[in-house]
Amino acid sequence: MTATHHAPAAAESGASATERFKSDKLATVADTPKERVDLLAREVLSAVHETIRRHKVTYDEYNALKAWLIRLGEDGEWPLFLDVWVEHVIEEVATEHRQGNKGTIEGPYYVPGAPERGSRGSVPMRDNEPGTPLVWTGRVTSTDGTPLAGATIELWHADADGLYSQFAPGIPEWNLRGTFSTGSDGSFEIRTVRPAPYQIPTDGACGALIAAAGWHAWRPAHLHVKVSAPGHELLTAQLYFPGDEHNDDDIASAVKPELMLDPAPAEDGETVSYGFVLDPAA
Template structure:
């Protein structure tokens, strides 16, 4: 009889039950996941109390996800999985711009703005004016006209607009179309670093691991044009103290931008170019509405 006889025999039976899965990729992924999960449980000798805690954590991140925050994405970020997936799928073999994790705060359909427009639509106390410029090119170095540069960021107090009732809807978010030379330009305020949300299960985990929650200051970008793979990336402030300890492991050397101080520190500029690779223009699912 094919029944469970030992702890080790459970894996064999589980894999056999999944072997009939018609979808080859699903069959491969689920078999690998099951093998690794069983190996993990065996390695750490998971107790029943720890298993309960793990299930509570998974349920908790679901309950903590809503219109203002995606705790599931945050958990994947804090475990380094989001960055790992981004790096594995974007190896830039042709010199295209490096990718980064999407993060839990992107919203689709940000306002389409005119060149040079300011995306700071609410009062931003302490915000240093920042002018951002750049060019979008293909892997042959040719400028890409009509590319859409979608950008979003935290405020100078470290909050995205969906977290802060003092900010207007879609504040510090905007989409810009490149001109005939592939250029884009907009103004904003210099973002601050900020803590990832710590009011849910992910915060409990960070505290238990004695990890700080503070992301280095950065701008998010999503650059797209039909016929090219959508680039999801971030540009980090080069003077931030948390570049080497980003809690979501999102900083790579090529993602560090140069924020130039102007007017005795009363303004700043950032010049940063992007290179798109050929491919399908496929957008991610928004983490929040």
């Protein structure tokens, strides 16, 4: 199966990410105690007030901020903005207690329910899917070294054009998205293709911020994973490739040394070995 596609506009991507958040995450948000809201809201506003005073922010700059915030909402880019510039700190705080593998941000492009592929299989992909073939092997264990049979690995990533299925038009629904399980010894083997680096959408409010600040919009190439097993904490991570020019200045600040792969050349593409150690649930 083949398909042609183009990079989605910020509004398209933002709308998809917003709807996905509403369907997958909104229902799980518990009511936050008033005391917690009061504490966090006051401290965030206090930090904003201090920035205004310290830098003598003018009314023109204040109005520029208002205009940008209005556009951010109109473009539907709140999920993108928060995932790119805020989530990495939330993830850091949420997982600082872990003794097993380090994780990183989920980002806006996760979709649950990807096709099951067993412990050895390939992600769904198009005929002649562009990109270097990649065979990934590894094991999932607990922190005490016990192999975790039947652990689940959800994998998703961008294609060779830096686009994600279900968030860009013209790509088959589950392209480069799969769910894998580990064997009796905790092992797995996944066949996919090496993804490409990509820029986050730049024609919307987030792109306007990037341009105004003189930043770049690039994310290094990466594989997204969610790894889970009964009685253990869910691990959400991204795995990166050495030599990418944006490993050191990722726009989302999500790269960690522990998440770097070490690919080796193979007869048909590359191979990589990388496993996961999960923390027992408290």
